[in-house]
Amino acid sequence: MNRETAVHVPMEVEELETEPITLNIGPQHPSTHGVFRMKVQLQGETIVALEPILGYLHRCQEKLAEGHTYLQSIPYTDRLDYICSMTNNHAYVLAVEKLAGIEVPRRAECIRVIMDELTRLLNHALAVGFLLNDMGAWLTPVQYGLREREKILDLFEMASGSRMMCNYMRFGGVAHDLPEGFMPLLRKVVAEFPGFIDEYERFLTTNEILLSRCKYVGILPPDRAIAYGVTGPVLRASGVPYDVRKVDRYSLYGEIDFDVPIGTVGDVYDRYLVRIYEMRQSVRILEQAIRMLEETPPGDIQSKVPRSLKPPIGEAYGRIESPKGELGFYLVSDGSEKPYRWRVRAPSFVNLTPLEEMCRGHKVADIVLILGSIDITMAEVDR
Amino acid sequence: MTDAEWIALRDRMARALPAGAFEEGPADGVIHVQPRSLLYVGRYLLETEGFDYLSNVTGVDWLAEGEFEVVYHLYAMRRGARIARGEDPGGPLGPLVLKVRVPRERPVVPSVTSLWPSALWQEREVYDLMGIRFEGHPDLRRIYLWDEYEDHPLRKDYAPKED
Amino acid sequence: MTIVVPRHDEFRPFGTGLIKGLLVTMAHFIRSYGKRNLRIPGKEPFPGGRFGLFTVQYPEERAPVPDRYRGLPILLYDDATGAELCTACMSCARACPVGIIHIEQGVDEAGKKIPYAQHFMIEYESCLNCGLCAEACPFGSIVMDHHLETARTDREGFRMTKERLLRPISYYAQIAPTVWAEIREEAEKRLEGTIKRRPAGVGVVRR
Numbered sequence: 001m002n003r004e005t006a007v008h009v010p011m012e013v014e015e016l017e018t019e020p021i022t023l024n025i026g027p028q029h030p031s032t033h034g035v036f037r038m039k040v041q042l043q044g045e046t047i048v049a050l051e052p053i054l055g056y057l058h059r060c061q062e063k064l065a066e067g068h069t070y071l072q073s074i075p076y077t078d079r080l081d082y083i084c085s086m087t088n089n090h091a092y093v094l095a096v097e098k099l100a101g102i103e104v105p106r107r108a109e110c111i112r113v114i115m116d117e118l119t120r121l122l123n124h125a126l127a128v129g130f131l132l133n134d135m136g137a138w139l140t141p142v143q144y145g146l147r148e149r150e151k152i153l154d155l156f157e158m159a160s161g162s163r164m165m166c167n168y169m170r171f172g173g174v175a176h177d178l179p180e181g182f183m184p185l186l187r188k189v190v191a192e193f194p195g196f197i198d199e200y201e202r203f204l205t206t207n208e209i210l211l212s213r214c215k216y217v218g219i220l221p222p223d224r225a226i227a228y229g230v231t232g233p234v235l236r237a238s239g240v241p242y243d244v245r246k247v248d249r250y251s252l253y254g255e256i257d258f259d260v261p262i263g264t265v266g267d268v269y270d271r272y273l274v275r276i277y278e279m280r281q282s283v284r285i286l287e288q289a290i291r292m293l294e295e296t297p298p299g300d301i302q303s304k305v306p307r308s309l310k311p312p313i314g315e316a317y318g319r320i321e322s323p324k325g326e327l328g329f330y331l332v333s334d335g336s337e338k339p340y341r342w343r344v345r346a347p348s349f350v351n352l353t354p355l356e357e358m359c360r361g362h363k364v365a366d367i368v369l370i371l372g373s374i375d376i377t378m379a380e381v382d383r
Numbered sequence: 384m385t386d387a388e389w390i391a392l393r394d395r396m397a398r399a400l401p402a403g404a405f406e407e408g409p410a411d412g413v414i415h416v417q418p419r420s421l422l423y424v425g426r427y428l429l430e431t432e433g434f435d436y437l438s439n440v441t442g443v444d445w446l447a448e449g450e451f452e453v454v455y456h457l458y459a460m461r462r463g464a465r466i467a468r469g470e471d472p473g474g475p476l477g478p479l480v481l482k483v484r485v486p487r488e489r490p491v492v493p494s495v496t497s498l499w500p501s502a503l504w505q506e507r508e509v510y511d512l513m514g515i516r517f518e519g520h521p522d523l524r525r526i527y528l529w530d531e532y533e534d535h536p537l538r539k540d541y542a543p544k545e546d
Numbered sequence: 547m548t549i550v551v552p553r554h555d556e557f558r559p560f561g562t563g564l565i566k567g568l569l570v571t572m573a574h575f576i577r578s579y580g581k582r583n584l585r586i587p588g589k590e591p592f593p594g595g596r597f598g599l600f601t602v603q604y605p606e607e608r609a610p611v612p613d614r615y616r617g618l619p620i621l622l623y624d625d626a627t628g629a630e631l632c633t634a635c636m637s638c639a640r641a642c643p644v645g646i647i648h649i650e651q652g653v654d655e656a657g658k659k660i661p662y663a664q665h666f667m668i669e670y671e672s673c674l675n676c677g678l679c680a681e682a683c684p685f686g687s688i689v690m691d692h693h694l695e696t697a698r699t700d701r702e703g704f705r706m707t708k709e710r711l712l713r714p715i716s717y718y719a720q721i722a723p724t725v726w727a728e729i730r731e732e733a734e735k736r737l738e739g740t741i742k743r744r745p746a747g748v749g750v751v752r753r
Contacts, residue, residue, distance in 0.1 A: 055529070071678070072678065140571065157615060159614070208564055226435055247458075259549050261550075262548050307682070
């Protein structure tokens with residue numbers, strides 16, 4: 001429907017008088033990735049200002065953890081970013097291992113890398129699917145992603161006992177060794193995944209609706225991204241190839257060869273494509289990690305750590321590249337078995353800071369798109 | 384940071400900043416700063432040393448010593464980005480830990496949002512849960528708890544009220 | 547080292563992307579009538595016979611869960627002698643992050659503590675299913691069940707006392723053979739010592 005046939009406006013009226021309205025995109029909303037509230041000031045359909053209101057899922061996990069021992073906090077880290085529980089566990093045990101000076105045997109490191117990259121595949125498949133759900137492609141791309149996720153969740157269930165709240169990593173290694181039947185299934189998943197990514201790209205990447213809705217929407221220039229402390233695929237889509245796996249070389253990432261996909265413009269389309277390319281790189285890392293696991297002689301999967309860990313007095317900041325960005329744990333120990341200060345540096349929380357800047361000037365329908373492209377989990381934002 | 388990088392950084396800072404602006408902590412990579420020189424040291428670190436990525440702002444409540452401590456973790460992102468391109472970073476990558484201590488009776492710290500906007504929401508969170516005020520923050524109000532709430536839960540002397 | 551993602555700005559006739567997408571979904575639709583989704587007994591790639599997204603006719607059949615699956619905790623007793631493995635050492639109560647395990651150790655006639663739990667109660671409604679209690683138990687007594695259907699209509703029914711928590715070792719060895727095989731030797735050895743240290747007849751399940 002073009003403007004000439006819509007409404008006949010007499011030539012004397014130049015502009016319609018409009019008043020700004022405040023729209024509340026309330027905490028219960030199917031597209032806000034959790035309980036997230038935004039107060040949006042609109043001029044017509046164009047966004048003038050946006051104020052995010054958080055705290056609907058605040059459980060004060062930082063205070064809870066001060067009453068638990070270090071080991072008892074591991075199930076709570078599962079519930080921070082509930083989609084990627086393995087990487088949450090890994091970041092926490094990395095911080096405690098830095099604090100207490102615990103070494104990790106090589107077999108356990110290989111298993112950790114495999115679990116981390118499987119989590120990255122899980123998260124990106126879901127993120128891309130839900131980005132398209134937000135766009136209106138009601139659940140078809142989600143179901144393609146969920147089909148692949150089911151295979152990986154079966155792997156997690158075999159290894160750790162639970163699909164989502166894995167509670168798998170321990171200080172100095174992992175909780176249990178991989179069961180029989182894990183490796184053949186893992187090889188099958190890794191062999192079939194590139195075909196799935198190609199199929200996903202075939203029906204999404206050049207789709208006209210996606211191109212017209214995603215291109216040049218929600219642009220975040222690289223210097224603003226660095227200033228706001230944004231990390232993860234959002235930062236890399238803006239053109240800055242900062243990846244904690246390459247910088248810190250924690251676990252076995254120093255020995256693994258992989259590339260870092262970056263975007264040029266920093267819009268929603270770049271973030272979507274960066275996630276697709278990161279899935280391909282994760283498959284590449286998985287192939288190398290499987291080979292490293294097979295070459296490692298069978299051995300311990302956890303170094304000897306006292307049941308009730310009492311780290312020396314001090315502090316540590318351990319960070320990893322979780323699928324959403326840089327996930328860090330800052331721990332202060334006073335020598336007892338409970339932490340003095342337990343802090344989560346959540347990537348979704350910091351990535352959400354430039355939301356207003358990205359949304360200003362766009363239409364209301366673009367808000368859910370931009371929010372979906374940042375890929376947040378409210379449990380991590382609110383902790 | 385390697386030991387050599389830390390020693391070189393420390394010497395550069397000692398030459399460039401006035402005496403007494405900062406003190407080295409007991410561990411490598413830790414700098415203690417007085418609240419009044421926080422912005423000065425921060426601007427030097429951002430503009431001259433290239434620590435452009437503020438990763439984490441945390442508050443710690445040292446009840447026994449009667450002080451609050453605000454801890455900042457700084458990294459160099461533009462230098463770190465060179466690693467993925469296969470180039471040499473050419474300088475320390477971090478982490479550089481900045482610590483500021485203020486007395487518990489008057490917990491006021493200058494805000495670093497003018498230098499690193501990533502502190503916008505993280506400082507609001509520290510204010511909400513610990514009660515440390517950040518001077519110069521454009522929008523200092525509670526972020527998680529509702530505005531009429533009066534106490535600060537992460538403090539060590541917090542006692543939940545029975546409703 | 548870095549890959550720059552393409553922008554796909556080149557010209558293509560309007561509608562080709564949509565048609566490509568519809569062809570993909572149409573291919574899946576047609577393929578769904580083929581043999582791939584039929585379960586052929588004997589050619590099952592995965593325990594239980596399914597892989598990926600599949601439908602289970604729920605009340606009549608149930609999807610299998612792997613051995614390590616963490617449901618809710620149960621206590622074990624020996625089939626032959628009926629002796630409970632639990633010695634009330636409190637390791638699980640200390641390990642539980644939510645503190646829902648409540649144990650009271652038994653005493654004999656002289657008032658000395660014996661390795662027997664007089665009262666053992668778990669609040670099932672607050673259980674995180676984390677499995678830290680099963681990891682902490684040195685006697686192999688508390689383990690994770692595979693029971694999935696745990697909904698009730700009364701809140702008090704969730705306070706599981708010892709009689710409702712006890713299961714024979716044969717039950718656990720049947721549902722989780724690999725996990726039981728790991729802890730079996732140690733558990734049986736310690737059970738002998740436990741039976742010796744208990745007064746006769748104490749800690750025996752009469753079924």
